Amino acid sequence: MKSQIERLKKEKNAVILAHYYAPAEVQEAADYVGDSFYLAKIAKQSTADIIVFCGVYFMGESAKLLNPDKKVLMPEITADCPMAHMASEETIDKMRKQYDDLAVVCYINSTAKLKSKSDVCVTSSNAVKIVKALPNKNIFFIPDKNLGRFVAEQVPEKNIILNDGCCPIHAKITAEQLKNEKAKHPAAKILSHPECEADILGLSDYIGSTADIIAYAAKSESDEFIICTEDGVNYKLITDNPNKRFYYPEPHPCCADMKLNTLEAILSVIQAENNEVSVDESIRTGALLPLEKMLELAK
Numbered sequence: 643m644k645s646q647i648e649r650l651k652k653e654k655n656a657v658i659l660a661h662y663y664a665p666a667e668v669q670e671a672a673d674y675v676g677d678s679f680y681l682a683k684i685a686k687q688s689t690a691d692i693i694v695f696c697g698v699y700f701m702g703e704s705a706k707l708l709n710p711d712k713k714v715l716m717p718e719i720t721a722d723c724p725m726a727h728m729a730s731e732e733t734i735d736k737m738r739k740q741y742d743d744l745a746v747v748c749y750i751n752s753t754a755k756l757k758s759k760s761d762v763c764v765t766s767s768n769a770v771k772i773v774k775a776l777p778n779k780n781i782f783f784i785p786d787k788n789l790g791r792f793v794a795e796q797v798p799e800k801n802i803i804l805n806d807g808c809c810p811i812h813a814k815i816t817a818e819q820l821k822n823e824k825a826k827h828p829a830a831k832i833l834s835h836p837e838c839e840a841d842i843l844g845l846s847d848y849i850g851s852t853a854d855i856i857a858y859a860a861k862s863e864s865d866e867f868i869i870c871t872e873d874g875v876n877y878k879l880i881t882d883n884p885n886k887r888f889y890y891p892e893p894h895p896c897c898a899d900m901k902l903n904t905l906e907a908i909l910s911v912i913q914a915e916n917n918e919v920s921v922d923e924s925i926r927t928g929a930l931l932p933l934e935k936m937l938e939l940a941k
Contacts, residue, residue: 643905644905645908647905647909647912654691654912656693657694659673659676661675661876663872668904668908669877677767680807680853682708687907688709692712692912693714693715698721698900699719699721700724704750706920707754708930708933708934710926713918715911717737717908726751728786729785729807735759741803744778744780745781747784748763750761751783752767763936766852766854769789770793774797787805790805790841808837809837812871816891824889830865830866834855835851835871836849838871842855856875857939858877865885872896874900
């Protein structure tokens, strides 16, 4: 199957992008693997005619916004992120009326429609840097309250208003689960994604994006880690660090939507060129601006 995928990629000038949360065999078959920020940059730079995005729908939308003339295909078009929908246009409008000097900062994990109502996008890799760089005192951070709270702690000089949204996968990790794992592996360092709840971050030795966690584990002198993020990251962690051990709170944090990306689905979508992502022209321009501002401010 991999040889068929490789042949079709060359024939059709296609590139495969995969998020760290995709299944291991998909990451292995991809041309580029990374977190949302890295993949957004790669999509923008791509010279391929077809982008096959192995992630969830908002990621495909972002790739399409940055590449309106390319075909962006999803191996599984129904793969979605609940958090991407956890903010409303009405609340954004209300906040703009309520606060002077307000910037709406939109986590990239959101729909194109929400992006179109925002001033700048961020990822977990660059959120702190970008919020610090904004001239605005008041920040309405959507849709994730946990990442927003983490940013607020790092940028206390700003008035950050939180939205009531979250990643269900990260939010399900409990302090009790983490403490149970730590009891089994007392020497292990706890590395957590800022989408986790506050009590998890309070128990952590390091907090960072998926890419940051991977980099920290590689550089650390420790050889045992408890990882508080989606377990798809394990493929990269063990590939880069074969002599280190990685544990996860039980049950493993697992995004069923991310796991819908399979080799069979990749082969099918390249063959048929279906499952194409489209963005309504009425929101495309508005949604593109905050994405491009993110890429500019994060340089």
